[in-house]
Amino acid sequence: MLEVLEQARLLVVTGKGGTGKTTVAAGLAVAAAGRGRRVLVAEVEGRQGLAGLFGRAALDHREARVAEGVHALAVDPDESLREYLARYGFAPLARLLSWAHLNRFITAAAPGLGDVLLVGKVWEAATREERPGSGAYDLVVLDAPPTGRVVPFLRAPETVAELARVGPIRNQADRVRDLLDDPGRTAVVLTCLPEELPVTETLEGVAALREAGLPVAGVVANQVTGDQLGGRAGRLAGLARDPGPLAGAAAAAGAELDRAALGTLVGEARDRQRQVTRERRLLKELRAGLDGLPLVELPSLADGAGGPDEVRALAGHLVAA
């Protein structure tokens, strides 16, 4: 991941729902900031997923400093659509109809219009340096929609602009496309869990992104169960039948563990080992399907991954990987 962290301008993080997109996006942002880059991490689904990870109650459309070298932004989809419509002289009607209704109509009649605005905002932040003015970033990390929706999301400007051969909509779509299609500037990373459905969906996601010409840089397998026993796991079955050797070691060290306690310890280790084996098998399948694309593993944190400490821990793993 290191290369991407140091070179990309836009890092798009997608993945199956619940696999850790938001957490990994925060971790990647902190990791890149640790390498001395000025980073903006942005979410676009109006879910306030990033705030807690940086110890904040909420984030909004103002870019706020949330950690050393990291700013965060919650692009509000409703708000940006409102702004856009106001620009088209649409405000009076908006007052007459319920906003929810209007929003649903737009989504049904012109899916993608809302996405155009969100992608546009991300593009603006990622390319600020090319234009004079302050507040430029070296890297924008995007906590993107899940795999099933990410291609239409990123391609929304293109879809909408298909109807416009010239003009401002077309112009912007072209520039967004230039950024997104450039493997030198943009990298898409997918998060995955070592479970059956997420592995399948990740492989489908990689294929769909590539098909759309988007530069996929790697996959982060999140919440992988660590293997502390390695080759010694082979002894567990025997020790479950006869914990004698462990009882001997316990007695010699003065640890008061009876056979029942030793049986519990061995049983728990075997359960965990089964989990490790299952995850290994799935990760092997994943690796084979990725065909050389980098795959980084993140450990499962015992306390969940709800705050700044955990994000820092994950950032450490991402830099090391």
Place this chain on the structure above:
Amino acid sequence: MTPLAELARSARIVVCCGSGGVGKTSTAAAVALWAAEHGRRTCVLTIDPARRLAQALGLDLLSNSPRPVKAKGLPARGPGSLDAMMLDMRRTFDEVIERYARDADQADRILANRFYQRLSSTLAGTQEYMAMEKLYELHESQRYDLLVVDTPPTRSALDFLDAPDNLNELLDARAFRLLIAPAQRIGRGYLRGLNLATTAMTKMVRRVTGSELLAEVGEFFAAFEGMYDGFKERAGLVYDQLKHPSTAFVVVATPDGAALREAAYFAGRLAADRMPLGALVVNRIHQAGPVPPVPAAARKRLRADGADGRLLADLLELHDGLETLAAAEQRRVRDLLDRVPNLGVVQVPLLSDDVHDVAGLRRLGAHLFA
């Protein structure tokens, strides 16, 4: 008897809700299987079973109506039985149109409409709404003692409750007309400002979608004329059914912060809507067994004492990690219960294999109903 056993014995409808990936589909299937094996005519309406589970339930057939599940150990004939179906939202929507259209001509016009096609296959909320339509249809048929409903993998469990209102509002043609009608079609009574705004809107939509689609939208509403009230009425009936004491919502969550928070929101919303919350399933929990504490000094001696000692020290460390994890999970579950009092909870451990066949469903059931 766990709170779920009571539900599976007496409820008419059980709805499994929760955020994505927590085990809704597995829980719904396991509840249905258990009820069938306890003498009830049961049907599970599933949405997105994993491929192998679908095969195990005989759902690889393309059908949008219930089929009997054939598996070893299932009661071959009476009193209990298990049927399953996988919801095809597009087909359900088409069927609803066909069933409630005035005549075949109206149905054909709607089905051929491009806006309808987009609406019926992509609009967020349609799947939830169609699950309710199907639920209503099956409930009316009185073929089953118990219907177990899985819900779509939405980001929020609340979407299921909001879907009918959302779709109804969208289908309400009056508001639509106002939105897209050319200025001259709006009566004189309207404000001039509105005319202007409408024209701007029309232009905007035209620009963004192409004028063709706008025409399709208009045609859709012309064709849909007269059907809106029926939609609204049925949504109301399903809502009433969901509120009925013979229905039970089962909220499924994993013991992580995000899923439990979602479960709490959902429980609050059910209470506010006076909907019957049956039980909370906390799925995929970790448990540590009883092991007496081993002081640091003894652990140090173990580490210094050859391969067996080191292995034992490592096993103790794994156990500590498991204890920490289990304690953190239980703390989060307790936090939730503090916020949602009087909620029956069933905890299910992380099983050592995916739940992908009838045997897996029985294993899950053993915990759900133990």
